[in-house]
Amino acid sequence: xxxxxxxxxxxASPLGGQQPLIDEGYAHFYNLEFDQxxxxxxxxxxxxxxxxxxxxxxxxTLIFREMLRNGSLESELVSGSNSFLRRAKLNPAPETEKxxxxxxxxxxxxxxxxxxxxxxxxxxxYASGIAFGLRSNYFWVVKKAWHDSLRDATAARKLHNRxxxxxxxxxxxxxxxxxxxxxxxxxxLGYKMLGFLIGxxxxxxxxxxxxxxxxxxxxxxxxxxxxxxxxxYRRENQSKLAVPLVQDLIRRYPRNYLFRMELGQMYSQSGDxxxxxxxxxxxxxxxxxxxxxxxxxxxxxxxxxxxxxxxWYNDLDRSLxxxxxxxxxxxxxxxxxxxxxxxxxxxxxxxxxxRAEAIAAYKKAIAYAPQAEAAQESRKYLxxxxxxx
Numbered sequence: 001x002x003x004x005x006x007x008x009x010x011x012a013s014p015l016g017g018q019q020p021l022i023d024e025g026y027a028h029f030y031n032l033e034f035d036q037x038x039x040x041x042x043x044x045x046x047x048x049x050x051x052x053x054x055x056x057x058x059x060x061t062l063i064f065r066e067m068l069r070n071g072s073l074e075s076e077l078v079s080g081s082n083s084f085l086r087r088a089k090l091n092p093a094p095e096t097e098k099x100x101x102x103x104x105x106x107x108x109x110x111x112x113x114x115x116x117x118x119x120x121x122x123x124x125x126y127a128s129g130i131a132f133g134l135r136s137n138y139f140w141v142v143k144k145a146w147h148d149s150l151r152d153a154t155a156a157r158k159l160h161n162r163x164x165x166x167x168x169x170x171x172x173x174x175x176x177x178x179x180x181x182x183x184x185x186x187x188x189l190g191y192k193m194l195g196f197l198i199g200x201x202x203x204x205x206x207x208x209x210x211x212x213x214x215x216x217x218x219x220x221x222x223x224x225x226x227x228x229x230x231x232x233y234r235r236e237n238q239s240k241l242a243v244p245l246v247q248d249l250i251r252r253y254p255r256n257y258l259f260r261m262e263l264g265q266m267y268s269q270s271g272d273x274x275x276x277x278x279x280x281x282x283x284x285x286x287x288x289x290x291x292x293x294x295x296x297x298x299x300x301x302x303x304x305x306x307x308x309x310x311x312w313y314n315d316l317d318r319s320l321x322x323x324x325x326x327x328x329x330x331x332x333x334x335x336x337x338x339x340x341x342x343x344x345x346x347x348x349x350x351x352x353x354x355r356a357e358a359i360a361a362y363k364k365a366i367a368y369a370p371q372a373e374a375a376q377e378s379r380k381y382l383x384x385x386x387x388x389x
């Protein structure tokens with residue numbers, strides 16, 4: 001449920017750039033160069049303060065900078081772990097939160113003013129839907145307010161539904177609908193009974209087809225559709241289909257190290273351990289050569305991803321060596337990576353019939369991040385040794 005709802009909260013974050021200025025900003029955005037993107041969008045607002053789209057762009061970049069800083073963007077994209085799990089010091093500063101919500105509020109107010117003048121202003125509808133999607137994202141990832149998040153996501157969908165009614169050929173507006181169909185179609189019945197979801201039944205297969213269409217034929221939302229399609233393929237155990245999409249994203253945004261790490265995960269899940277490790281070796285090579293963007297990659301992230309692949313492909317000695325490197329810096333890595341590394345160490349020790357060391361590792365996982373899914377899993381193995389199914 002967590003990963004599904006987070007994906008729902010991430011809808012409506014389009015590339016959205018006819019102007020060279022905006023295109024330049026999003027080139028930095030997708031390369032994880034958020035400070036540069038923020039400066040560009042701020043400059044755009046200074047010259048055109050009445051455009052709701054620019055306030056959306058700035059708010060989105062501020063949100064994603066926080067997500068990268070606190071580990072939630074990395075965790076969700078690369079490891080699929082609990083994106084809420086983070087150290088207290090990595091919560092956003094009050095002034096940052098205020099700025100994000102203020103920019104979203106400005107976008108909403110400007111869009112609403114235009115809609116009052118012309119209820120069929122689809123550009124204003126689009127901007128309003130984006131603003132709701134961004135606030136949904138912030139409520140879910142940062143504030144942990146899932147009810148408010150789902151409500152805003154549903155509001156975004158309704159606005160973009162209206163655009164499709166007025167402009168049937170507007171492919172970009174369908175991204176919100178496609179993701180919403182997939183997510184709602186995957187929710188347990190209890191969540192579908194929520195008041196603001198009544199009448200929205202969802203359809204997983206239809207949702208995937210819609211996102212595929214946007215990834216192929218979209219203009220503003222094509223990049224986002226590719227990113228989301230990778231997530232959907234991964235969740236549906238169709239990682240092979242995601243590989244060419246990730247490769248395309250790497251070609252477009254070569255300084256985004258997360259895409260390369262994701263490629264390793266896709267190869268691993270599709271059964272190609274050799275190429276999976278080669279993808280991680282390439283990340284290490286780029287870091288060693290100080291390639292643009294790769295000095296930001298912590299070595300522990302590379303060790304963890306390599307160790308995870310080795311674990312699933314039964315190269316247990318090398319996996320254990322890598323996990324030890326991660327836990328040796330346990331106070332520096334994000335909580336998701338650290339707790340998963342301790343869990344993997346315990347599982348490896350169990351597979352090697354080293355029960356006492358396994359129990360010690362599980363206890364460290366539990367103490368390190370008690371609320372993590374990996375800690376909860378570790379508790380099971382305190383009484384019953386891990387056995388690979």
